[in-house]
Amino acid sequence: MEAALALRDRIVTLAHGGGGRAMRDLIETVFTPVFEPPGMEDQARLMDAALQEPGARLAFTTDSFVVTPVEFPGGDIGTLAVCGTINDLAVGGARPLWLSAAFIIEEGCEVELLERVVASMQREAAAAGVRIVTGDTKVVGRGAADRLFVTTSGVGVIPPGRELSAARVQPGHVAIVNGVLGDHGATILAARGDLALSTDLRSDCAALGHLMEAVLAVAPGTSCARDATRGGLASALNEIAAAAGVGVVVEEDALPLRDEVRGMCEILGLDPLYLANEGTLVAFVPESEADAALAAMRSRAEGRNAVVVGRAVQAHPGQVRMATSFGGMRVVDMLVGEQLPRIC
Amino acid sequence: MCLGIPGRIVAITDEARQLALAEISGVRREVNVACIAEGPLDDLVGEWALIHVGFAMSRIDPDEAERTLQALRDLGEAQEALDAMAEGQRALEAAK
């Protein structure tokens, strides 16, 4: 009752960050009812059978999320924060188990927005079989943040004998992506509104823990996986090529792209290979296991459009090249900075 | 210089300011159609134009596009015939 009273204006103020009753009210109204009641504590004491298995290793990761706009078609900052950290763990071969969530809230942020974000986080976490076990909130003055920043850290367990790393990629391994490229990046560009472009695109934001488990079950020779987030597929492949000391050749014809993403890229002069994804990973799999891995991905909604996009080769170690649909070959380098829309 | 792409005019949005909605591969954007307007703006709906920085700069002539493609196809056929001849010639030489 008291909490409802304190939050009646439904706007976060600096008082909610003061450590006093207002802050407790905010946390008890918005966060604890959703995140696994009786709720988050400052510390979580974790127990899981998987930890006891001989040879099992802990995986630990952290990521901060800032996005404008905070809500967009297909998700919001909360979906990103949960999926992003789960995916970091998953592509490393870990089974994601627990997350922490820290919120930096700009004063003036609507409580309803917080509630929606928190609900998204809980929904994604539950679907992925992950618990949000601890958290924190801070409120900062207007202009010191852009409505809401979220940081999540995640802990997972890598089962014994599982070893995923870029260094294990061998020439001949094929590169498989689980879905279309660039949906998230293109959606955010359109959702910002300053380019006045409208599309029916939605972010591909999705947790990929179950998908990775499905792949690893049938393709145990999988050498490496990366989620193609910032910098897109091009950056993920470049990192792998550099770490593995192999070349990578991508087939332009094979790249799964929606018409709208192609359209956005043509209008703004962008390369879809560098657009961000939030539910897309690339996995390198021995050729003999490629069909099984593809089938495993395709059996899941988040892998329905899975396809082989290229392979690792002996030639041009450290470099990614693309065989263009036009019959040419070009280098796909790392980007220097963010891709900017251009008219030239 | 001058990134321009084909888009289709799908609706007139502001008659006075000569603005229309153009669609490019499922992406929609309001564009100025002053440069391609000849008669009533409504006649533009369904037309293809070259879009640059939010302006429909030039109508795309589907007949000319087809002519260019046909010339390329003809060239392809001619080249195939040439290749076939060269192939035949080589076979003849080899048979000798």
Add this chain to the structure above:
Amino acid sequence: MKFASEFRDPALAKALLARISDVADRIGATREKPVHIMEICGGHTHSIFRYGLDKLIHPGVEFIHGPGCPVCVLPMSRVDECVEIAMRPEVIFTTFGDAMRVPGHRMSLMQAKAGGADIRMVYSPLDALELARRNPDREVVFFGLGFETTTPSTALSIQQAARERLTNFTVFCNHITVPEPIKALLDDPDMMLDGFIGPGHVSMVIGTRPYDFIARDYGKPIVVAGFEPTDLLQSVLMVLTQIAEGRAAVENQYARVVPEDGNPVSLAAIADVYERRPSFEWRGLGEIDASGLRIRPKYRPFDAEEKFGIGYAVGRKAVDEPEGCACGAVMTGRIKPTACPQFGKGCTPDMPLGALMVSSEGACAAYWQYGGSRGLAAE
């Protein structure tokens, strides 16, 4: 995508490439003694690299990358002036994304933005107009940049602003024209070009007649080309055929978009709003007579140079280009990007020295991005 994908068909390209090889052989073009064809437009440079055309085509055909990238030919002093305007507290400075990273003498617009200037990337001058309507208490300045393709869009926007009596919208005009620098290149005694690929989108505005002098007075073939790969290959074939037949003419490969007389509405808007400057400074090429446009006195309230007392309005101070930067020599086709002593050393996309490394249309950036910093280009 209609009117684009059809022209990316590799099957069509195969025949074109074979025919190009036939003609190139016939005129004796070899890797050692190539035919030099300049694609004037940076968009063509981009397409050549994006589709790897330079690798697919007969080795006797060498592309020389022309000055047709408005960002690349923008002198540092103009970037400095942008920064100066953008730093004013009342100003919302709007620009195409292309210009954000171009180095100025002190900083780029990207750095100015980080330093507190209100700089916004827009897709269209229409978006800048809309910002002016929504922010009546702010000064909205649009960075008018580009060749004849882009000039009508700012001219029409200024006309619209005048109709609406907007008092807080101005254009910082840096529009330039294509024929004048081509003439300057052709007058260069070291010039070694054999033909030109003409800029398709500039030509949809100005038509094909402004290039007549190239064929008539200089005896060089020019073919106005579209931007898809078969467009470019077909245009190369048309140039080579002219050379083989000993002709020099203006031809139009891009007839689906380019009318011979250009676009009358665009031309009228340009003529109404703009007049020629006596001369305009080009990076790497210096001052070129009558190569730039300024806003006519009747639209003075929409001229940022006048409103803020900057640039040509107050007499400009020349700023030296950075030492060791060979953008000028690259742009005039005298050297390849990789021959510049700074390429990949003092000048990289992270720390560009010259504009050619910044714009994705710049020859150096294209060599870097598609040729690869570490491979292909050298192979």
